[in-house]
Amino acid sequence: MAEWRNWSGTVVSRPREVVMVHDVPHLQLLCEESAREGRRVKAVGAGHSFTGIAEPTDVLVRMDRLSGVRSVDEGTGRVWVHAGTPLHVLGPELQRRGLAMTNLGDIDRQTIAGAVSTGTHGTGAGFTGIAGQLTGVELVQADGSLLRVTETENAELLPAVMLSLGALGIVTALEIQCVPKFLLHAVEAPASLDEVLDGIDERVDGTDHFEFYWFPHTDRVLTKSNTRLTDESKRDPLPAWRSRIDDDLLSNKLFGALNKATTRAPRVIPAINQVSARALSRREFTDWSYRVFASERDVIFRETEFAVPRAAVPDVLRELRSWLSRKVEVIAFPVEVRFAAADDLWLSTAHGRESGYIAIHQYAGRDHSRYFEAFWSMLAGLDARPHWGKMHDLGAAELRSRYPKFDDFVALRDRLDPGRVFTNGYLDRVLG
């Protein structure tokens, strides 16, 4: 039996079978046969979810061969892409056609189907997550039939299938509403946490894509403000040596070595965070959007992230600062804070409200449980919604009241997958 493990090593599984599908008819036959024989089927993307959402039990489906751009409508900017396309392939493919995705998360290793299935998002008060950019989805159902959902076919299902946790069928292709390719002018600058929290609305509303990283046990923050530009002559990318030093060496290699070294002596972390936070200097550059959105993340960590009503962000961070100041746990990884517009996707963490996202991390070599549990307890009463792909301990009973369309989604799942061919332990927990 082949072993499958996710990127962070939090989920290890031994599916009975691994199938690399070569086309849609092959996948249809596989689903139909598996359903008849009572086997569960799970498509995996790049395995970058921290939760067991992608955990395969019986049949693991690899979608690597269903990759690339299928068709482009030059008039509307709508592009059909195959489900297994990695985002780092899609960015340059769209760019060659004069197009881009309007917003992205902070890495590009995921597949497009995997990213939308868990509600992957970036930042920007005027922008939704990646699933919000879809206008069509095709998926294979348990009986092997192909369901096409677009603005004109089965349109009422669109807000459910655009972000479906892999629970409604296996997605084979997605239609993305792209925008003309654009540049991002990036400004990264140090600030203090209080200064950022006190002026948070001006920063979030005054910048296309604003986020910040706060270094625990310090008052230091690194802000990232990205502004969209269309004038190609403004392109001024980081020199290769600077990105090698800042992103490869400082953010990955040195940071990885420090985490390894401090695992046995975590008490020194607060002093190191002071130095790291102060070492970060201001930098500015302008490059194609898909290059600026994505960074490299080589240090393996564990993560939990919740969406809260945007206005609640400062209070949660102040409470987190107060807990961290007691040094019950010392944490090297920065806390990441991002923002998104409200959308209407049934299971989107930003459903019906402007959202702030607070993500905390722990090095994979250290225990995360006390830190994560303390953070979760700070979110009580906020109707906080966990990222579907990042660690949390909630089940259907708690989640139902946080999503107005939760029961509609469950009813649709009952209709499309009554035999639970596409379920696994995680989906049983969060959907019931």
Ligand SMILES: Cc1cc2nc3c(=O)[nH]c(=O)nc-3n(C[C@H](O)[C@H](O)[C@H](O)COP(=O)(O)OP(=O)(O)OC[C@H]3O[C@@H](n4cnc5c(N)ncnc54)[C@H](O)[C@@H]3O)c2cc1C
């Ligand atoms: C280093 C790192 C950085 C990250 N940065 C961000 C970030 O900036 N923003 C953010 O929101 N998240 C972020 N994440 C989380 C990540 O984007 C999500 O977990 C995403 O779902 C992973 O995509 P994947 O291709 O690896 O999918 P997987 O984790 O392999 O699968 C995720 C889900 O998609 C389903 N799926 C995959 N393919 C199909 C298909 N064809 N049909 C149906 N279902 C399918 C799987 O069954 C599973 O349910 C990050 C994760 C890591 C490890």
